[in-house]
Structures are given as structure tokens and as C-alpha cells.
Amino acid sequence: MIFKKKIITFSALAFFVLFGVAAVKVNFKERNLKVLPKDISDARLDSIMQTYNTALGVSCNFCHVPMKNIPDSLDYYSDAEPMKENARKMMKMVIDINKKNFYFYPEQRPEYLNTVSCKTCHRGEHFPPED
Secondary structure, eight states: OHHHHHHHHHHHHHHHHHHHHHHHHHHOOOOOOSSSOTTOOHHHHHHHHHHHHHHHTOOGGGTSEEOTTSTTOEESSOOOSHHHHHHHHHHHHHHHHHHHHHOOOTTSOGGGOOSSOHHHHHTTSSSOOOO
């Protein structure tokens, strides 16, 4: 009898654990990160994207296309907008500049260095002004 209760208890516990894992996977937002670290937090990703908006004087739809069938939403996963790939090239360039010239503290990831940033050249413009 005690053995039967243990089996039932264990089965119920296993069910709830598996159900919880499945629910978490369903709510997971798939990302399409090719330059920034895959383990970046949502808050840090949002913060970085907001700095790009400010540095270039643009909004999110400069690089992200509208989501099909969902009004006023953007498809952050899609690569349909060519400017998104251009932005990735620019991100790689800035990361490389900072890593080669300003990477003094190994505890800081080179992707997060911002000595040279988009704003350094763009100064709030879509494309860097020709001085």
C-alpha cells in the first residue's frame, strides 16, 4: 500500500514537472540573434536596441518588418528588411573597434563595450552625416 502511494505521488510530481517545463517552452520567445550573445537578457537587449534608436534617430520599424495579420506589431525574428543585415554589419564593426582598442577588462564582454558606439558617427542621423 505504501509503495503504491509512493508511485502515485511520484507520477503526479513527474507530471507536474513535465507540464511546467512544457508550459515554459511554449512561452519562450524565439530570437534571431546573430551578433549579440544568445544568452543576453531581455532587459539588456531592449536597452541596446533603444540606444540604436536614439543614436540613429529611428524607430524599431527601421530594421524590423510588420508582423503579418497582427496590426501594430513587428516581426523581430524576420530578416526580410535589408536594413537589418546592414545593422548587423555595423554592430560587428563597432564591437570589433571596441574589442581591438578598448578591451581592458576581461570580465566585461566585448559585445557590451560602448566606448565607440553608433552615436559616435551617426549623431542621431539615419546615416552618418558628411562633415
